[in-house]
Amino acid sequence: MWKDIDISLEKTETPKPKPAVEELGFGRHFTDHMFRMDWNREQGWQQARICSYQPFEMDPAATVLHYGQAIFEGLKAYRGDNGQIYLFRPLDNLERMNRGAVRMSMPRFPVDLILQGLKALVYLDRDWIPEANGASLYLRPTMIGVDPFLGLKPADNYIFYLIMSPVGSYYAGGFSPTKIFVCRDYVRAVKGGVGEVKTAGNYAASLLAYEMANKAGYTQVLWLDACERRYVEEVGTSNIFFMLDDTLVTPPLGGSILGGITRDSVIKLARSWDIKVEERPVTIDEVLAASQDGTLKESFATGTAAVISPVGELFCDDTGYPINRGEAGPLAERLFEELQAIQYGRSEDPFKWTMRV
Ligand code: COI
DSSP states (O other), rough: OOOOOOOOOOOOOOOOOOOOGGGTTTTTTOEEEEEEEEEETTTTTEEEEEEOOOOOOOTTTTTHHHHHHHHOOOOEEOOOOSEEEEEESSSHHHHHHHHHHHHTOOOOOOHHHHHHHHHHHHHHHHGSSOOOOTTTEEEEEEEEEOOOOOOSSSSSSEEEEEEEEOOOSSSSSHHHHSSEOOOSSOOOTTTTTTTTOOOOOOHHHHHHHHHHHHHOSSSSSEEEEETSBBBBBTTTTTTEEETTTHHHHHHOOOOOOOHHHHHHHHHHHHHHHTTTTEOOOOOOHHHHHHHTOOEEEEEEETTTTTTEEEEEEEETTTTEEESSSSSHHHHHHHHHHHHHHHTTTOOOTTOOOEEEE
């Protein structure tokens, strides 16, 4: 149980100019306010507040800077045509973050309180939610350990904060198909490790392979399993799906893969359209062979930032394997349209995924 905590509000006196929609990109601009709450082992969570977006001081010895005690989430707020503001599955993000907190020996937080703070923050900075279709307000809840101490143990002090960024497409090419580099040299995560946790170190460890792939002209890396380097796991920013004949296949969650909320939404939507979906181990050899014999109809990645991102080519062992002649497939298009229609409140929400602010 958590004691009742009030959220205080201190509005900024110097609101910033808002960027034009064409300048948004992803994660470059930040709104006027942020949410913050502190935790220490004696008093638990306290001092929940909404304040102006600002840097905070941290000791150079802070746990997060040395031992990486950091978890975060990504979710979005959308402005519907009717002016209404919608959040997409916010409780799923907050509950996933709390599961991550347990795995990273960090304190769990009261979901209701954070949701209340999150909604108040979105409402306060509502003029930052871009109105253009495809654009949204990206929310980044984050928790870090901040003890000024170099001994290795879970921190006794944490900061939970939430910042917001108006965003357009994650990839500069928007919905244009991406080219993905299959990584054989490095691995992302092992079962029993922290691959299923949205923790900073997973992303740091992916950067070298990403950089190599990017220099060679590829958008992202496709990770294989750490033991045999045969089974497909996930893409750098997203989960991955393959339409193999008439079955939509995605790797199962087994501890090393992030359980994406867009992934789950895609599975549920596709099943509701009577499309056969299998969460099963899939080897890279099966995928490449299917791309050659024509049974791989299409492929796409899914994530909050990337939404639905069609894959036009896989590059593996010095060979390029085009998918659907390098074009976005019909299922990716349908899923993209339907998800966005739900997220912007334009269509029925049969799964009750959206929450009004
Ligand atoms: C998200 O999709 O929300 C993520 O956190 C992925 C990140 C690499 C942008």
